[in-house]
Amino acid sequence: MPTFSLTAINVGTFNLGEADKIITLFSREKGIHRAVAKGARKPGARISGKSELLNVNRLLLAKGKNLDIITQCENIETFANLRHDLTRLTYALYYAELTQVFGPGLADESERYFDRLCLSMGLMAASGRDPALLCLEFEFALLQMLGIKPELNFCVGCRDPLTEKNLTAFNYELGGLVCQKCFHRMRRLAAASEIVEEEAEEYAIESQEENIRLGLAARSGARSEAMDGQRTNVYVTPLVWKRMVLANIGSEQIDMEINPNQPQDARALVGATVAARRVMQSYIEYKAGKRMRALDLLADLI
Ligand SMILES: [Zn+2]
Incomplete structure (x- = not known):
């Protein structure tokens, strides 16, 4: 069975079967990787402590069909x-x-x-x-x-x-801070969009099928503008x-x-x-x- 080594920190674990654990690792070599720690939940198992969250280990893994299996584990850091x-x-x-x-x-x-x-x-x-x-x-x-x-x-x-x-607000959608001028412009847009949204709803109720579709289209556009000004700042x-x-x-x-x-x-x-x-x-x-x-x-x- 081919093997390979990783230096990795344990960032997630969940139980597998009676005695094993699946560990989510972040390794220096490959980034995120999942592997099985066999017998990690057996009392006194050598890998037990090393398989806990936030431990950094040097590992030897055997390639498995679905998940790789940890065959050797040397602890480097526990952040005790x-x-x-x-x-x-x-x-x-x-x-x-x-x-x-x-x-x-x-x-x-x-x-x-x-x-x-x-x-x-x-x-x-x-x-x-x-x-x-x-x-x-x-x-x-x-x-x-x-x-x-x-x-x-x-x-x-x-x-x-x-x-x-x-400086006035942080805008999640645009990914940064906005000045007072832009913040107020977004607020005005949002307020105008709300009016458009209400009108579109009334229009949709009163119109025939084709017009209802147009009304709903206007409404969904208005909703994304409203998001700009109100919910993402x-x-x-x-x-x-x-x-x-x-x-x-x-x-x-x-x-x-x-x-x-x-x-x-x-x-x-x-x-x-x-x-x-x-x-x-x-x-x-x-x-x-x-x-x-x-x-x-x-x-x-x-
Ligand atoms: Zn600005």
């Missing part, structure tokens, strides 16, 4: 400190969830993403920095590798440079914007700006990080077309 801090562990599980969802799109970047993921897991486990800020930095790195990094410096509507005075304050910009370049400068004699500065900063993360989380979920579940536990903890 994560197991002592529920908040940090939850963020790390969120990284694993993101990897499962976006991993298939990262095959060409597998080496770079694997290294970044392990670095970020290590920082989450051992660094004293705010875990929410570390997470925000990781999210930006992921979005960059996926080629969907949000635009933070220029308005995605008119390309004008953004300033503290003109979220307000962003200058401090939240600043947080995003600095997390995007991985700068700790903003932390240094805190005056230790001004505890309200620190509180405002924590609030801005939470708000910035919420915007990025929604953007990621918008792009994924699904909710990230690991964060539900996080929401209960914060």
Whole structure:
């Protein structure tokens, strides 16, 4: 049976039969890969601990008919400190969830993403920095590798440079921040579309079959315009914007700006990080077309 080796982190597991596990791995060599860990659920099995989530292993796999089988497993890293801090562990599980969802799109970047993921897991486990800020930095790195990094410096509507005075909202559909002028234009379009939508509905009811089809066509067009103005924008304050910009370049400068004699500065900063993360989380979920579940536990903890 042909064999091959991988260096990989466990990002998902589920049980198979009585004693086995199927592990979703993200490997440096191939990106996302699924393999069977035989006997991983037997008490005292050598592979048992190594098959747990977030472990990094060097593996030897045998090619199987459907799924490959792990034949040798050497543990490299466990991120043991994560197991002592529920908040940090939850963020790390969120990284694993993101990897499962976006991993298939990262095959060409597998080496770079694997290294970044392990670095970020290590920082989450051992660094004293705010875990929410570390997470925000990781999210930006992921979005960059996926080629969907949000635009933070220029308005995605008119390309004008953004300033503290003109920035207004984050637009999920356009993938970046919009200026005040464009935000209001979108709002006006949405309001006008709503009127068109109502008129189209009345028209559809009163018209014959052919006209009903035309009315419905106008309505569906109006609905997508309404999405622009109402459902895909979220307000962003200058401090939240600043947080995003600095997390995007991985700068700790903003932390240094805190005056230790001004505890309200620190509180405002924590609030801005939470708000910035919420915007990025929604953007990621918008792009994924699904909710990230690991964060539900996080929401209960914060
Ligand atoms: Zn604009």
